[in-house]
Amino acid sequence: QLVQSGADVKKPGASVKVSCKASGYKFAAYGITWVRQAPGQGLEWMGGISAVNVKTYYAQNLQGRISMTTNTSTSTAYMELRRLTSDDTAVYYCARLFETLYVDSGRYSPAFDTWGQGTVVTVSS
Amino acid sequence: QSVLTQPPSVSAAPGQKVTISCSGSSSNIGNNYVSWYQQLPGTAPKLLIYDDIERPSGIPDRFSGSKSGTSATLGITGLQTGDEADYYCVTWDSSLSVGVFGGGTKLTVL
Numbered sequence: 001q002l003v004q005s006g007a008d009v010k011k012p013g014a015s016v017k018v019s020c021k022a023s024g025y026k027f028a029a030y031g032i033t034w035v036r037q038a039p040g041q042g043l044e045w046m047g048g049i050s051a052v053n054v055k056t057y058y059a060q061n062l063q064g065r066i067s068m069t070t071n072t073s074t075s076t077a078y079m080e081l082r083r084l085t086s087d088d089t090a091v092y093y094c095a096r097l098f099e100t101l102y103v104d105s106g107r108y109s110p111a112f113d114t115w116g117q118g119t120v121v122t123v124s125s
Numbered sequence: 126q127s128v129l130t131q132p133p134s135v136s137a138a139p140g141q142k143v144t145i146s147c148s149g150s151s152s153n154i155g156n157n158y159v160s161w162y163q164q165l166p167g168t169a170p171k172l173l174i175y176d177d178i179e180r181p182s183g184i185p186d187r188f189s190g191s192k193s194g195t196s197a198t199l200g201i202t203g204l205q206t207g208d209e210a211d212y213y214c215v216t217w218d219s220s221l222s223v224g225v226f227g228g229g230t231k232l233t234v235l
Contacts, residue, residue, distance in 0.1 A: 033224065035170075035226075042127070042226065042227075043213050045225065057222055059223055059224075060221065060223060093169055098172075100176070107158060108157045109157065109160075109175065110158075110215065110217050110224060111175035111176070111215075112170070112215070113172045117169060
């Protein structure tokens, strides 16, 4: 189970930090992905922390504004987004990353098998 | 503009079958595995298919996945009104080193 922090309202230019607390599984054995959905729009991959290679990947359009971290002692993942604009108004989801890297072929299989309930972030002056 | 291309909408009658396509390139679908998600209105997405064709436990066999070259397909048989939702494909793009979603397909069960 993944439980996210509550809704937040921010002014343009501010930062937001969303938390995602995991329970029911070995937190360090899986990666975490963050996905957002603007009102009336589709899902957008924001980035993720892989447990396979312990690397963090970010969407190109968010590079420089986003940070993803984890605290294994509390089984909690965090996503911080800085310099917010109205375009960042969205529902933000964390999801457990169920991933396999097939070494022989080099093919990667990411799947998001457990999702948080979503956190509404509103950016408004 | 999504890296993966899905039809914006599909529709079919209850009991019928529908397929949803997801078209990409050699850097994403062609060389990595695809997963599919169902998003009911107002809820978080749910994993339906992973590793192109595998169903997680609890997902009925009415849902199936397939892949050929740089395109993947989600099939749903025995359509029910409860299947009305948005469906998304996802994979990894090895050239960009990012995850990529399709634009989503809205399924209407007439």
